[in-house]
Structures are given as C-alpha cells and as structure tokens.
Amino acid sequence: MSEIQSDPTSETTSTEVSDEKKFESYIIGNKDSSGxxxxxxxxxxxxxxxxxxxxxxxxxxISIGIDTxxxxxxxxxxxxxxxxxxxxKLKSVSHMVSDSSVTARVAHALxxxxxxxxxxSEELLVQIHADILKEYQEKVYGKISYIFGSYVVxxxxxxxxxxxxxxxxLEESSPWYExxxxxxxATLGGIISISINTNSLNVDKGLGKKMYFFYGVERNxxxxxxxxxxxxxxxxxxxxxxxxxxENHIYALLVFGFLAGFSxxxxxxxxxxLEKNANEx
Numbered sequence: 151m152s153e154i155q156s157d158p159t160s161e162t163t164s165t166e167v168s169d170e171k172k173f174e175s176y177i178i179g180n181k182d183s184s185g186x187x188x189x190x191x192x193x194x195x196x197x198x199x200x201x202x203x204x205x206x207x208x209x210x211x212i213s214i215g216i217d218t219x220x221x222x223x224x225x226x227x228x229x230x231x232x233x234x235x236x237x238x239k240l241k242s243v244s245h246m247v248s249d250s251s252v253t254a255r256v257a258h259a260l261x262x263x264x265x266x267x268x269x270x271s272e273e274l275l276v277q278i279h280a281d282i283l284k285e286y287q288e289k290v291y292g293k294i295s296y297i298f299g300s301y302v303v304x305x306x307x308x309x310x311x312x313x314x315x316x317x318x319x320l321e322e323s324s325p326w327y328e329x330x331x332x333x334x335x336a337t338l339g340g341i342i343s344i345s346i347n348t349n350s351l352n353v354d355k356g357l358g359k360k361m362y363f364f365y366g367v368e369r370n371x372x373x374x375x376x377x378x379x380x381x382x383x384x385x386x387x388x389x390x391x392x393x394x395x396x397e398n399h400i401y402a403l404l405v406f407g408f409l410a411g412f413s414x415x416x417x418x419x420x421x422x423x424l425e426k427n428a429n430e431x
Contacts, residue, residue: 173199173217182213192257197226198264200257207253209244214260226264233263236275243279246286252278292353292362299366300344303374304337328400329381332407336377339411340370373411380410389423 176199180188189211190202197218204211216226240256255278263271311334314320320327344366353362381403383389393402 173215176201176215182215186213192254193261195261195265197223198261200260202253206248207250209247209253209256210241212241212253212257212260214264216264225266229264229266229268230260232268233260233271233275236272236279240275240279240282243282243286247282252282289353291359292357293348293351295359295362296351296366296369297341297344297348299363299368300337300341300370301366302363303367303370304334304341307334307337307374325385328403329378331400332381332403332410333374333377335404335407336373336380336411337370339377339408339413340373341411343412343414344369370411376410377407380406 173194176182176188176191176194178188178191182188182201182203186203188201188203189205190207192200192202192212194200198214198216200212200214202211203213214230216230218224218226237256237260256275259271259274259278262274307330311330314327314330320330384391384393384403384406387394390402390406393399393406396402
C-alpha cells in the first residue's frame with residue numbers, strides 16, 4: 151500500500167509504504183500521521199480521505215491522504231497530481247472566503263478527481279475559483295459603496311456651509327448655524343469610524359452596491375443625530391455646560407460633534423450619566 155499526504159502548508163507531497171490501512175483511525179479529534187488534530191472530515195473512500203486540520207475550516211486547511219490497497223496502484227496519486235495545480239490556485243485565494251461551505255465544495259471536487267473524473271474535477275475547481283473571486287469583488291464593491299454613501303452625507307452638509315458663506319442665509323452666531331457645523335463635524339467623525347471599521351463590515355452576498363450605499367448614508371445620518379443630541383445637551387447645560395461660558399465655545403462644540411460621530415459609545419454613556427444624575431437628585 152502506498153500513501154500520499156497533501157500538506158496545506160507545503161507545496162510538496164511525499165510517498166511512503168504502509169503495512170496496514172491507515173485511515174481507520176482518522177476520526178474527528180484524533181491526530182493524523184503528521185500529528186495534526188483532525189477537526190473535520192469532508193469525505194473518505196476506500197483509498198483516500200479529505201479532512202481539515204484547523205477548526206476554521208478554510209480551503210488552505212484541507213489535507214488529503216491517499217493510501218492504496220495495492221502498493222503498485224498509483225492511479226489515485228496520479229489523479230490527484232493532475233488536479234493539484236487547480237487546487238493550489240484555490241489555496242492561494244483562500245483568504246478571500248470565510249464560508250466553510252466553499253471548503254466542502256472543494257473537498258467534493260477533489261474526491262471526484264481522485265476517483266478518476268479529473269476533467270470534471272478541474273471544471274468544478276475552476277468554477278469554485280471564479281465564484282470566490284466574484285464574491286470577493288462583490289464584497290469590495292459593497293464596502294466602497296458603504297464608505298461612499300457616508301461621504302455623500304458629509305459633502306452635502308459641507309456644501310450647505312459653503313452656500314451659507316456665499317449667501318449668508320444663516321447668521322454665524324445663530325444656534326442653527328452652530329448645529330449645522332456640529333452636524334458636519336459629526337459626519338466627519340462618522341467617516342473616520344467607518345473607514346477604520348470597514349474590514350469588520352459583513353457584506354451579504356447578492357445585496358448589491360446600491361443597498362450598501364444607502365447603508366452608508368444611514369450610518370452617517372445617525373452621526374448627525376448624535377451630533378445634534380450632544381449639541382442640545384451642551385447648550386442646555388445638562389452635560390459639559392461649562393463650554394457655553396468659553397470665549398471660543400464653538401471649537402469645543404465641534405470637537406464633541408466629531409466625537410459623537412466617531413464614537414458609538416459616546417451617546418449611550420451620556421445617557422447613562424444623565425440617568426445617574428437624575429437618580430441622585
């Protein structure tokens with residue numbers, strides 16, 4: 151009997167002689183011949199097994215073992231080697247996908263190839279590769295649309311400020327103008343927050359760029375609400391009332407407006423402080 155082990159951390163394979171059937175002990179929780187823990191088993195046949203050596207279940211964590219019943223039978227190994235090129239391409243883009251169901255598709259395609267249908271296996275692997283790139287592109291476009299939506303809100307408010315400078319429809323000392331400035335800085339804080347947290351944004355497959363654009367608009371609209379809320383708290387002396395007595399209080403208002411848009415915890419903390427003060431009184 152001969153065996154081939156595909157190590158996901160290496161581009162090479164090795165062959166060794168075995169005197170007994172190796173894969174009977176390959177169950178979830180046990181270790182393989184290299185001492186790695188088996189976290190999942192995707193498929194197994196009489197002469198091969200495909201499993202995962204990491205709990206994340208990504209494509210790069212797939213390992214393949216081939217142990218032929220007849221030592222001279224190298225057909226399964228040759229079958230695997232003929233599709234290995236496409237498999238390696240998939241491992242190179244495994245960071246683009248976190249869905250374990252894709253790994254199961256890859257394992258199925260590999261088993262089809264090892265069993266002899268190499269052309270069909272290659273077609274399946276190529277299709278999976280194309281699907282991964284398409285989905286990743288969709289995620290990138292979704293994130294860009296999300297960020298752009300937040301920028302649009304800020305640009306609209308900045309445009310209103312520029313128009314006011316030109317036509318002076320709001321007095322610079324009026325509360326409305328101050329609220330407009332605070333809201334604008336809140337949207338800028340929201341943009342920074344969105345940009346920092348873009349990588350953690352979950353993009354649903356098939357949702358579309360337009361929907362994420364509106365999500366970006368919605369996210370920065372909440373920043374405006376937060377900025378106005380902080381402005382009212384300060385002007386009513388409920389929190390940070392000392393700012394109103396400062397000579398250049400507008401700069402402090404802008405800082406708190408920016409923080410209101412940037413920090414998602416500022417408003418909840420402010421509400422908790424108000425509740426605490428109310429209970430103490």
